[in-house]
Amino acid sequence: MAEVRFVHVTKRFGDNTVIPELNLTVPDKEFVVLVGPSGCGKTTTLRLIAGLELVSSGDVLIGERKVNDVAPKDRDIAMVFQSYALYPHMTVWDNLAFGLKLRRLPRDEIRKRVEDVSEILGLDDLLGRRPKELSGGQRQRVAMGRAIVRRPSVFLFDEPLSNLDAKLRGEMRREIAKLHRKLSTTIVYVTHDQVEAMTLADRVVAMDRGRVQQVGAPLDLYKRPKNLFVAGFIGTPQMNFIDVEVSKGSASGSSGLVVHADGLDLDLGDRFDGPTGRRAVLGVRPSDVIVSGPEASGLAAEVEVREPMGAEVFLTLDSSCGALQARVDTHHGARVADRVRLVMSADKVHLFDVESGRSLDRAYDWKDAAPTEVGKES
Amino acid sequence: MAEVRFVHVTKRFGDNTVIPELNLTVPDKEFVVLVGPSGCGKTTTLRLIAGLELVSSGDVLIGERKVNDVAPKDRDIAMVFQSYALYPHMTVWDNLAFGLKLRRLPRDEIRKRVEDVSEILGLDDLLGRRPKELSGGQRQRVAMGRAIVRRPSVFLFDEPLSNLDAKLRGEMRREIAKLHRKLSTTIVYVTHDQVEAMTLADRVVAMDRGRVQQVGAPLDLYKRPKNLFVAGFIGTPQMNFIDVEVSKGSASGSSGLVVHADGLDLDLGDRFDGPTGRRAVLGVRPSDVIVSGPEASGLAAEVEVREPMGAEVFLTLDSSCGALQARVDTHHGARVADRVRLVMSADKVHLFDVESGRSLDRAYDWKDAAPTEVGKES
Amino acid sequence: QFTGAGSARSDSELVLWHSYFGLEQKALEKLVREYNALPGSMHVRLLQVSFDNLPQKITNAIPRGQGPDLFIFAHDRLGDWTGKRLIEPVGFWVDPSMARRFLSGTLDAFTAKGALYGLPLTYKSVALFYNKDLVPRPPRTTDELLAMGHRLTDRGKGRYGLVYQATNVYFHAPWLYGFGGRMLRRKGCGYAPDIVSNQAITALKFARRLAGPHGIVPPEVTGQLVTTLFRSGRAAMAISGPWFLSGLAGARHLHYGVAVLPIVSETGKPAAPLLSVEGIFMSSRCRHKQAAFVFMKYLTSRRSSAFRLSMARQLPVDRDVARRVVKRDPVLAAFVQQRKTARLTPSTPMMRVVWRPYSKALAAAIARGKSPRKALEEARWEVGRFLGSCLLAHEKGCQNRSAARTQP
Amino acid sequence: MMKRKLATRLLTHLFLMTFTLATLFPVLLVIRKSLTPGDSFRLSLNPIPTEVTSQHYKKVVTARDFDGHWLFGRQVLNSLVVAGLTTIFGVFLAATAAYAFSRFRFPGQKSGMAMFLVVQMFPGTLLLIPLYVILDKLGLLNSVAGLVLVYSTTAIPFCVWMLKGYFDTIPKELEEAARIDGASRMGLFWHVVLPLSRPAIAVTALFSFMTAWNEYILAETFLNDEAAYTLPVVLQHFVGDKSAQWGAFAAGAILVSIPVMALFYVLQRHLVSGLTAGGVKG
C-alpha cells in the first residue's frame, strides 16, 4: 500500500550526527531488513519513519505524502519495539484493542479484529492475561498482534526476536514470514541475526555509521559484497581477509589480475578490475576455503583449532598469510596440528581496494559514485 | 582447583518447584555449558552455586566443602551476570578493583592484577570510563574482567553474550575459550546459543524443567541424543521427527529393526533395540536428509520453501510424513515446487520411544534408570 | 551544652523571660544592664520568647524546674497560673508606701484570692484615633460619632468614617460596658457568664449600626486593614491601642490625634475599653525569691518607669510619671485619660471561656445579620454547654472573697 | 549461614522495633491521654492508662450546636469536602506539572523545580498575610474554594517532586507505543502514564489529603462561619488560648486520624512496586 522513501535525510542528536545522509527507498509491499553493527543508526532510521524522531534535514515520504511534520498516529504505521513495550496494566485483549479504541472503531469491529489476530497468532487463550504473566515468546506475539490488528500500511520491526531461545526464534521467524505473505504490506525489519536477514528479506540494507553500504537481495550481499564492510559483516563465520599484491597478467598468458601473498599466488582471471602493482585485500569465505591434504598444492597451513558444530566443523588455520577460518564437512579428516594445504577457487574469492574498501569486481561501476569514505572494517 | 557437586538438590520458590531433584558433578577445571529452554532453571542452578539462592533440600559442594550455609563471598566463586551488573557509579578500574579492595589486598597487588586483566581483555584504554560510556561488548569484557581479577576457583557465566551482535559475539567467544585455556579453572556457563555451547564446552548439560536430560561432550549430545527433548533442542535447524511403526527383522533377512511410515521404509540394522509392533519417533537432522532427483528411490516430497543462507540452503519439504526440513549445499539444484526424493541413511537417524521419549539406541541402557517422565517436546 | 539539661541556669543569677521586641526590648535591656552593674545586685539574664509561645512555654517549663525565675506578661492569665501554682505571691514584700506608687487599680490586676502575684509595668487599652485633617474635633458622644461618621463615609469610594475590628470582643467591649452590659457576673467566690441582657443586646445593636451594611465601618477587617485604611486617610477615625502608634510611624501626610472614647448617648456612660496590665511575675520555683523581688522593685521603680516611657513610649503605671505624661505628650495623655474609664480584663479563665462564643455572636449579628438576641442566646448556650462538661478546677476551690475586687 | 541469618534478622527486628517505638512513643502518650479522665497531661512515660474512660470521646462525638444540629457530623463533612477537593485538585495539577517536568525540556525546568522547594520553606506565619490578601482580592475568603486553593498550592510542591521522580522511571517506549497507537499527549497521559503511576498517585493523594485534613491555622483564619469549620479547627478550640481540655483534644485528634488511616488502608493496595513489570523486556 505504501512505499517509504528517505530523501537526503540527516539526523543529528545535539552535536552527534547519527545519520549523515540517507537516501533509501523501501518499495511497496516489500520486506526490507536493515542490518549493521550496534549503534549504526538502525533504530534511529525506524524511528524516523515512525515519527518518534524528527529529521534534522531532508524528507521522509510514506506513499506519496511527505510526513516530516505528521504525528506518529497519523502516519498509518505500526511498530514492534525491541523491548515489546506492552502496556503492563492492560490485559492482552486491551493491549490489542487499545489502538482501535483510540481510533473509535465500532465495538463489533474491534472484537472481530482482535479475535482474528489472536487466532492468527495463537493468543486466544491468553487474552485475559497481563503482560507479566506471559513468557517471552508470548509477549513477542502480543507485540506483533498489537501492530497487525491496526492494519497499517507499513510495519516497523526492531529486533523483535532477540532474547528468545533458538527454538522459539525459529518458530517466530516462520510466523513472521507467513504474516508477510498473508498481509503483503511494506515491512522494515531490523535484526542482528543473519539467519533472519537471509530468510525473511526481499531486500537487505547494510548500514554502517549511518550510511547505507549496500542494498540488495540477501544472496547478493553474501555473494557480491560491494565493499569490505559488507563482506565482513554478512556471513558467519566472518570472511577471511588476506593482504595481497596485485599484478597484471601472468606468465601463463591470462589477461586478468594475479594476486600474490606470502605462499599464495592466485590468478583471478578477468572478474576484477583495478590498478596493478598496488596492495589489495583478498576476501574468501570460510566455506570457500578447501582444506586438502599436505600433498596438494596451495597455501600451506597448520590446523590450530577444530570446532565441531554437529553438521559441520570450523577450523582455525595458521598460514603464512595469517590466521584463516575454514568451514568443512563434519566428516573432514583434518585434526589439530595437521599440516594441510588451502585451495581457493578464483571464482569464489573477492577483491577489495585497500584504501576505499570498494570491491574491485567488474560488476560494480564506481565511476559516478560519490567518494564516500568507507572503512576497511566496521 | 574445585569441582562443583549437586547432591539431591531441590529448589522451590514458594509452591513452585523449580528444580525437583538435581544430581550433577562439574569436574575440576572443566568448562561445562548448561543449555535448556527459557525458564528451565539454568539461572537458578548458577545462583545455587553462587549462594544467591539457598537450596530447599540437598547439598551443594564446592571442592570437598559443603557450602549450603556459606555466604557468597566465602565460596571462592565469581559470577558474570546475564545483565552484566556493573557498578554504574564506578570507573572500569574501580569495578575491577572493588572485589580486591574488599578483600584488603595490598595496593600494589591490586594494581598489578587489574593491569594484567585489563591487558588480557584489552581494557587498558577504558579504565577511566564509567559503564554507561561503554559499548555492549566493552561492558561484557569488564564484567568478565571483574570475575577474572579475583582468581576464583569457579567461574559462573550467565548468558554473557546474548544481546551482542554476531561479529562481536564471535570475538568474545574466542576470548572466553582462550581464557579458559589460560586460567584452567572450573567454568559453569549458561547459554541459549548453540554455537557457543558446541565450541566452548568440554561438557554440555541439557536441562528441561529443572531436570538434567543429558550430560556429555557437545558432539555426543548432537550425535546421540538420549531422548526426544535433547534431540529437538540441540542443533539448528531442529531435527525432523517422523511418527513410524516399528517391526522386527524384514524380508531382506536383516536381524535388526525396520521402521515404516507412509511412503517410507527404513531398515535400521541392529543399532536400535525396542519392542516391535509399536509406534516410535524417527529423528533425522536436516543435514542428514539427502535430497535427490525424482528418479532416485526414497520418500517422495515437494520443495515448499527454499531459503538460501549463503553457504547453504534450507529447504522445507512437503512429504507424506509431514513437513520436513533439509539443509543442502548452496549449489544444490532443488527449486521451489520441484518434486524430489528424500534419502536417509540408516546410520544417521535416531529412534525414540513414543511414550517415554527415550532413545532406543543400544548404547543407552535404560534398565536402571529411574522412570523420569520426559516430554516428547519441551 | 550539646546534651545536659538546665545548663542554661547558673545558680547565682536570675533568669527573666519576656516577649518584648523593638524599642520595648531595648529599654528593658538597658535597664537590666544598669541593674547588673549595680553593686551587690544578683545578675539578671534575659530570654526573649515569642509572644504566642510564652504562656505555653511557662506552663510546660515551670513544673519541671526548667522555667525562669521571673517573667513579664499581661495579667489576664493570672487565674490559670495561680490555679496551677506556677507563680509566687509577692504581697509579703510590698509595703503600703510602695503600693501607693502605682496608679489606682493597676495592682488589683495582679491580685487573686486575696494575694498579690506580680507588679505592674505598663498597661494597654484602646482609645479613639482621629485624622486631624478630616476630624477637627473628636466626637464626644456616640451620636456625634455616628453623625460625623456618616458624613465621612462613602462606601463606593472605599472611604469610611471609622475603622475597628467590630467582630472582636476586645474592640466591642467598650460599647458593651458603655451600655451597661457585662460578660461575667460574680457567683459565690467565682464567676458565672452573664451574656444575654438587654444592655448587651442594645450594645450589639449599636455595633450593628456602626459596622452593619449601612454603617460607617468597613466589614470584617483585620488589624492590618485597620492600619492601612487609617494610615492612608481612607478612614477618618480608628479604635486601637498604643501599639497602633508604631504602625503609624513614618506616615508623612497623616496628622492624627488620640482622644478618649465617646460617651454613649443613650446611657450617658462613657464607652469603657478593656484594660490589660503588663507586669512582672515571680515563678513559684524561683530559687532566689528575695533577690528576685529586689529586681522586680527595681524594674517597677519610678526611675525605670520614666525611662521606659521615654525610650519605648510605654504608658507609665507610676503616679508621678503619669502626671508628667499628661502634660507633655498629648497622644499618651489620651491613653492615661482613657484608663480612668477602662475596665480591667477579668483574669479568670471564665473570661476565655466566654471569649470565642461571644466573638462568634458578634460576627453572626454584625456581618451576617442575625438578630442580636438570638446571637447572644446562642453564645450563652454554647458557654453553658462548655461549662456543663468541664468545671474549671480552680473555679471550684476558691476560699477568699477578696478576689471580688476585680470588677467584671 | 542459617544461624548468621537468624542473628541478622533478630538484630534487624530489634533495631526496627526500637526505632518504630521511638517514633510512635509520643503518639502512645496521646492515646493514653485520650483514655484517661481529667484534662491535664500526666508527666509519666508509661503509655498504659491507669484509669480508662470514654468520656472524652463521647464529648467530642456527641457535641450539638445551639440549634440542636449534630456538630461532629457536619464538621466531618466539611473536612471531607475540603480535603477531598484538595486531593483531587492538587493531585491533578501536580500530576500534569510533574509530567511536564519529567518529559519536556524547556527553559526554567530546573529552576522551576527548585522554586517549588523554596516555597515550601517559608514560615507559615509569614505567608498567612499574603495569602489572606490574595484570597481577599480574589473574593475567596470564607469559602471552601479559597481554602482548597491554598491547601492545593501548599501540597503541590511536594507532590510534584514525588510524581516527577516516579514518572522518570516509566519506560519511554510505552508512551511511544501509545503515540503510534494513536494516542494524543493527553490520551497517553491518561491511559498509560496515570494507570502506571498508581503507587505514586496514591502516596501523593494521601499526602494532599493529610495536608488539608489536619490543617487548622489557615482554616480558622480564612473561615468566618462556624458552620464551615473543619474538624481540626474545632479540635484546636479545646486547647489553644481559651482552655486546656487535653483529654478531649487527644480524643479528637485520634478520631481525626481515623479517616486518614482508613484512606491509607484503601490506598495501600495501590502502593505496590513493580507495576511496570512485563511491559518492556530487559
Next chain:
Amino acid sequence: MMKRKLATRLLTHLFLMTFTLATLFPVLLVIRKSLTPGDSFRLSLNPIPTEVTSQHYKKVVTARDFDGHWLFGRQVLNSLVVAGLTTIFGVFLAATAAYAFSRFRFPGQKSGMAMFLVVQMFPGTLLLIPLYVILDKLGLLNSVAGLVLVYSTTAIPFCVWMLKGYFDTIPKELEEAARIDGASRMGLFWHVVLPLSRPAIAVTALFSFMTAWNEYILAETFLNDEAAYTLPVVLQHFVGDKSAQWGAFAAGAILVSIPVMALFYVLQRHLVSGLTAGGVKG
C-alpha cells in the same frame, strides 16, 4: 507538526508559568514587604515595591544581644549545627530503615510503613507536651541533642517513604554482584546502594535540613538559652500580640531561606536521574 509543536510548547509554558506564579505569589509579596519601609503589610497585589529600603535587612543582620555579642552570626551557626546534625542523623537512620523496608521481608513491614504515615498526621500542638515530657525524662531538654532527636524523628517518616521508593528501583543484581565480590550487608549498602541513591539522598537531606531549619515552636519550647536559639525562633520574636515588625520579619524570612537555597544549588547536581544507567543491560 512543527507548528503544532510550537503551539503545544507555548501552551505548556503558559500553563506552567501561571501555575508557578500562583505558587510563588505569596513569596513575592513577602519579598516586597522586606524591601518596603515600615512595619505593616500593604494590601495590594502588586509585587513591585514602590519605595525600596534595606533597613529591615540591616536590622536583622546587625542585631546584638544583651551582652553586645553579634546575634545573627551565632544564630546562623546554631541553626546550621542543629539542621546539619538533624540531616546527618535523620538521613542515616532513614536510609538504613528504608533499606530494611525495601530489601527484607519481615512481619510488620507493611504496617511499619503505614505507622510512619500515621505519625506524620498528628497535630503538632498535641505532640508538643508528650515530647516535652519525654525530653525532660531523658534529660535532653535545652540541648541541641534533644532538638536534633525530635527533628529527626519528625523528618524520618517522610524520608523513609522517599528512600524506600528509590531503593526499590536499584537493580538487585548490583547488590548480588557486590555480595559475590565480597561485600558484607553493610559494605554493599555503603559502597553500592548509597552512591547509587544520590538523588534520593539529596532530596531527603534537603527535606531533613528544611524541617530543622525552619522549625521554631519546638525549638523555642525546648531551648532556654538565648545563645542556643536558632534563626527562626528569633524571627518569630518580631511578631507580638497586636503588632508586629513585618518588615524585619519578612527580611529575616528571606535571609533564613538563603542557606536552604544555597544547599539546594549544591545538591542539585546530584538530583539527576539515570544514575543506574549502564549498570545492567536491557
